[in-house]
Amino acid sequence: MFKEILIGLLAVISILYFIKLFRESRFNFLLRNKQKQMRVINTNVNFKRGTLVKALVPAMTIALVLLANPGVEYNKFSNTNPNVKIAEINSKSDIMSIYKDFQENIKNDGYFGRGVILEVEKETEALPEMTLDNSESMPTEKADDYSETNLQVVGVDEIDNVKTDGTFIYSISDGKVVITQAYPAEELSVYKSIKYNLEEECVEENCYSEYPSGMYVDEDYLIVVVNKNTRVNWKYYEEKKENEDDSVRNMIMPYWYGSSDTAVYVYDKEDNFELVSTFELSGNMIGTRKIGDNLFIITNEYVNYQAMEEDENLDVLPTYNIDGEEYTCGYEDLIYIEGTDPYGFTNIYGIDLDKSDVDLETILGSSSHNIYVSSSNIYTIDHRYHFFGRLEGLITDASENEELTTISKFSLNDHEVELTATGEVKGYPLNQFSMDEYKNNFRITTTTGWGENVLNRLYILDEDLTEISVVGETKEDKIGKPEERLQSTRFVGDIVYLVTFERTDPFYVFDLSDPQEPKKLGELEITGFSSYIQQIDKNHVLGIGFEADDDGRTTGLKLSVYEIDYDTVDELGLIKVEEIHKEVIGNGEGSWNWASVTYNHKDLMFNLNKGILGFPLSQTITDGKLWRHQSGFLLYDFSLEDGFKQIGYATHGVEDYNDYVYKGLYLDHNLYTISNHKIAVSPLDDVENFIKIIELVE
Template sequence: MPRSTSLVLVPLAAALALGGCSTTPEPPGGGVTTGPWDSSAARAAVTALPVGYLADFDDCGGLLTYYQANALELVTPYGIGGFGMGRDGSGVAVEDNSGGGDSGGEAAGGDSPVPREHSSTNVQEEGVDEADLVKTDGRIIVTTTGGRVRVVDVDTETVVSEVQMPGRRDQVSPSELLLHGSTLVVLGQEWGSAQPVDGRFLPFGAARTVVMTVDLSDPSSPRTLGSVRIEGSYRSARMVGDTVRMVMVTEPVGVEQTTPRDNSLGAESAAEEANRDLVRSTTIDDWVPHVQVLDADGGVLSTEQLLACDEISRPRDPAGLSTMSVLSFDVASGSPTPTSGSGLVASGDTVYASSDRVVVATSGWDLWRWVGPAVDAIWPTEPVNRTDLHTFDISDPGATTYVASGSVEGHLLSQWALDEQDGVLRVATTTDPPGASQQSESALVMLREEDDELVETGRVDGLGVTEQIRAVRYLSPDLAAVVTFRQTDPLYLVDTSDPAAPVVAGELKIPGYSAYLHPVGEGWLLGVGQDADESTGQTKGLQASLFDIRDLRAPRQTAVLTWPNGYSPVENDHRAFTSWPATGQVFLPLTVWSDVTWDGIDPAESGAFGGVVALDVGDGTLRESGRVPTGPKEQPDWTEGPMRTMVIGEDLWTLGWQGLSRFDLATLEGGWVVDLP
């Protein structure tokens, strides 16, 4: 769906153009400056749109005016927001990387043996791969642990190569991977800290994302295909077919501010006026992100604006100074240089993707920095109890189009709170009470894309009064499962077949809660979370539950397993969960803590454990079939479970911070095989 060109937006666009257009041609890179300051254009730039959520910028002048006018609302004698430092208090921006399917295509390995059947990253949507810290094609395992990209040969259990990231030594580090046939995509971060002169400072920290593509046709000799460096931090990456979609958030890159020379009122007034002048003198290059194309050694081949100014829009309500970008590139081309993109002057921290939509949610915590009276604009006294949602059309592999925006009351648990089908969004939210005498509650809200706005069509309120959402799973277009918790675990089954009238079909209350839900057969649902005291809500350890949901009106818990003092990363990261339907097995990384003092005590006798527990799951059956420690034999007191598990052929592999372990699927015999220091 193209951007709206509705006539109701023309007055705003005209006002912005009056204040921002330059009479001289734009220099390369979009280095546009404003002419004389136009206060009417500035007022328009900080005013909510009367109709709709979306406005385009016809040129860089209008976009620059929008950035400047909103920044002036935040200026104090001590800089934008009044802190005199970066958002995290250190002058460096905080990275927020959030995070399936078989990689497909030609497998890496050249003349190596035929790849074994293998598991893949556990993902939210079938056919939409998610970046992760480990990938396999059945012949090799690629990891990013220890800040290094290592390629491990499955047959020989050895590291056969290491992929070197381009960039400045000791400043770039890999974080996540995608694997498409023999092409590896590495996503990393690069740090830097500029130091302006003349008593000035940068109110926003520096963040860089480095993306490289690597040919692993010969795993022992990786070959760099292409690399780019992008201003900003990436929130998440998805891959659909040959196309990678990245969501980036970039703080203003070149805006400078100053502080008073002393504690006098006159010095404060002078500093505030100086800061306003610094904002008014900025160019478009000080606000928008840029991309550098790198050679194989990290040398810069070109630098240009990441998005054209007419590819960046504003939402209905001004939402800060960050620029959110949804970028695309074709893995099959071998180059990670973005081929299409769409931007929004807003932030975002939660990313959901289907095969034809990317939805980016801006949390109340992030909005909290940007709304409220000018003095309190970065950190208002009251939290913002809403979430903004922005949808992007990715149905065309060669295009990325901003479609619509809207808001829901409350906050989201994670990407699992979102779902999209045929232009209809389902959103599960929890609303915190504004006052101590009021109660939290949750809702499931249905929204539909209508022109450039997400319009509510129906909702279910009153879910888990006094509680918080702990898990969501959209089991089909007509059914959603929502778990809330405070002392007991209500599992709600919500019929969403009618977007105008969703309704709770059934409910079940049990002790504890599920933090992750996974369908394990027609009408059966596995929950992984925490056991809890029914009267106090105090958690007691890891719990796995099997639910019979064949009768939506009367869901039942048919089996439950608990591990006292236990925890699994599955509770917070779905990518740590592995289901292997071929054998009916589920694998959970498990860490069990012990209160026993370890001096002179065998860890096994203390009750502490770090490893994997295997579950046999079937229709109506759930049992533990075995557990194995996954730490190195040389460290018998190792009690931390692994981060990931994988099935390759007849073996279970586990990835910990320092290496890989390998076990026979049937017997769980095996142990530590590869060091990854």
């Protein structure tokens, strides 16, 4: 009884303090005409921040008690970061408790969750259909020199929609994987095609379809990753007359009402591309890498909480299937990171392609599409919510509290995956190049805020994801000028290159050789900005992005070569950085240009030794009367001495979008351009003069 009375008195006192401080804070807020969110700063206020914190301690303590989840125990995982709390899950009730607490807390911040997800039964579908167009003999000739996928990390392969092994070109056309004999050029022809169930097929309650997302190719296998979609067949329920109150039929149509899963088909090249293994993985693929014979797939899948509440015997857990045999993740195999979105599972699958074995590590939480993979670790990121933003808003900048990224580190031992550390940084990374692992440290760049409140940060974390140092926290070490946001990052060993942009392009070079004290070496300010940067050698960096005028309006595409002279130092102690070559593909009154390479590094074909640089380029052109659209492959002769010299622009036609070129490869001295319906080959020094062009459609 005494305990209850004490808690009640503390609650009353805390509420009175809170009301008083709230009014005082609101008064100062109105005087300063700040943003809608209340905040208290150190100047021109009538009370100290420390006083506020002490006054709010009882209220915050009670709030923590009331909001705590009694059914889930946190910090059971041996995590070294004190800011990140981990909960192990042992039962369905643990998941439901986490979901309900999160839903209530986040709703109070104005976020109302997601639509209803219907439970759909997954049926075994027919295997992909193989067609053989040229089966008399297996080609054996191979080019001596051929394109490889442009990778972030050497030895860590990335999925792509076009691959080559020097003999064949593997491409995706109208939902098929087409295997084309590419070498020698004169014998260019379709060898095989693998057809998937692109057109939706409905069987009673459900409808099914699948589409290849991309491929890997090595000496032994062609590995095709396929997106499999299942949705509710509304027509089936409309036709049911037995139950006029059928809940599924009456549900609101805008709600998402299906599932997306991932399949991996493995074909043996030595056995004429015979299908040898099939893996079906629950969840929609958000990332994948391949290291040697081990394939890693990261998926997200939504948790059907409504169905779990309605059926106490229903378990909704991640599953996978190996050649028809199904396996299910157990509740005891799940963990949850406090404050992350519990609406889905993040599944990290490790697949041994030779042994057809699968390892699964699962987190309750939805990671983003940005992942980073080194030769020994996978890093996933997730947005983390603060549940006490309204209280913290009185003490600190609420926008800072809301923009947090949680990092999860998974160690790799062959195909086995294990969560080993979690960490947290302020802000959000831009893409996979915002992250890097070097000498056991994890480096990441992030951005928070908008307008005058923008802050760009560079973090260095140790192997336990504990902060070693950060650049960009103060005005003295700010990255970028006011309102400038990070546009690109590239880590190379002890060096990182950064590009920010608002009106001009500051290009920065930082030395990270001492993780405790990162040091800015040099900078350059020019017009436009590079959205992708790649080191050519120690002293030269390639930039691909956009040109801009003095007001920051983009005026076209731009290719740049930056030269970094480490031996020339100015009076401020900064090394010399200059743009030595520039090529602008301008947008005029009668033209507009667009290139996927500005955001997809795998569309860049670059070989310094061969002196070539190329990428797909789309154009919209008008003669003043009619607009014409085309997409081709733009190829340059390139050298550090002479820069960019255009060789030609190879197109497959301008009338049909199926002829838009989306990839280019080289095999020996020839360029192969790929569109949805065609592959063409031409000499590298005369790309518009085709040796041969073939149709990929039947």
